[in-house]
Amino acid sequence: MTDVWSSRADAYRSSPTHASDPDLDLVVEMCNPRAGKKILDVASGGGHVTRRLRESGAEVVSLDPSPGMHADVLAPAEHIPFADGSFDCVVTRIAPHHFTEIGEAIGEMVRVTNGEIVIEDTLYISEEHEEAEKLRDPSHVRSYSEEEWRDMLVDAGLEIERVEYFEKTHETDEWLARTDCTGETAERVRELLAPLSSDGGRTWHDVKLIVKARKSQR
Ligand SMILES: C[S@@+](CC[C@H](N)C(=O)[O-])C[C@H]1O[C@@H](n2cnc3c(N)ncnc32)[C@H](O)[C@@H]1O
Secondary structure, eight states, rough: OOOOHHOOOOHHHHEEETTHHHHHHHHHHHHHHOOTOEEETTTTTTTHHHHHHTTTOOOOEEEEEEEGGGOOOOOTTTSOSOOOOOEEEEEEEEEEGGGGGGHHHHHHHHHHHEEEEEEEEEBOOHHHHHHHHHOOOOOOOOOOOOHHHHHHHHHHEEEEEEEEEEEEEEEHHHHHTTOOOOOOHHHHHHHTTTGGGGGGGEEEEEEEEEEEEEEEEO
16 A cells, blocks of 8 residues: 555544544444443544544544554554454444455454444445546545445444434535645546535535444354
8 A cells, every 4th residue: 555645644634524524423422432441443544533532531542554644553454453352342434445455354343343343434326426536536445335334244243233324515625635636637526526516516425324333142
C-alpha cells in the first residue's frame, strides 16, 4: 500500500463529515462504551471514533497502517497484531471500502473480538458512483450492499444485531480537495455524481450503513 493517506492526515482530522456528523454519535452509541471496556478502532484515520470512545471511559487502541495518522498500532485490518479475543468490541468507521482484502479484514476483526463488532461504511449505490469514488481516490476498492455485508458477516460467524442507515451530505468542492482531485478528473467525477447532487452540484449525498454484529454462541 502506498502511503497516500499520511499526506491527507490533516484533512481527515479536520473534515467535518468525519469529526462531528451524527453518524459518529450513532457509532459510539452502538459500541456501548463504558469504563474499562476494551475496544479496537480499526482504520482509525483522524482518530474521531477513538477520541469519542475514550471520553466515555473505554480503553481504546487505535490501529491504522498509515504512519501520518499516528495510531497506537501501525498495521492493516488484514493483519491485526493481537491475540484472539483481545477486545470486547472492534469498530471500524467509513473505511472498509479501502480494504484490499475485505474477507481477510473481517476475519481478523472477528478473531480479535470476544463479542461485538460495529462497522460503518458507504453503501453501494451504483457503478457510476463507484467510478466517481475511484477517480476521486484510487485507494477506493469497493462499497458493498446491505445484502453483501449481511452475507460476509454471517459467513464469518456473526449474528446481526442492529442495522441503521445514515444519509450523509458532502460539500463537493471540499470532498474533492481532500484527495487533491482537480481538473478534468474532478469534472468527470462531478458528472458521474449528478444523480446524487443538489444545489447545482454544490453538495451530493451518499448513504452509510452501520451494522452491529455479535459472535455467534453456537
Ligand atoms: C476515511 S479514513 C477513516 C476515517 C476514520 N475511521 C474516522 O472515523 O474518521 C480511512 C482510513 O483507512 C486507512 N486504511 C486504508 N487501507 C487500510 C487497510 N487495509 N487496513 C486498515 N486501514 C486502512 C487509511 O490509512 C485511513 O486512515
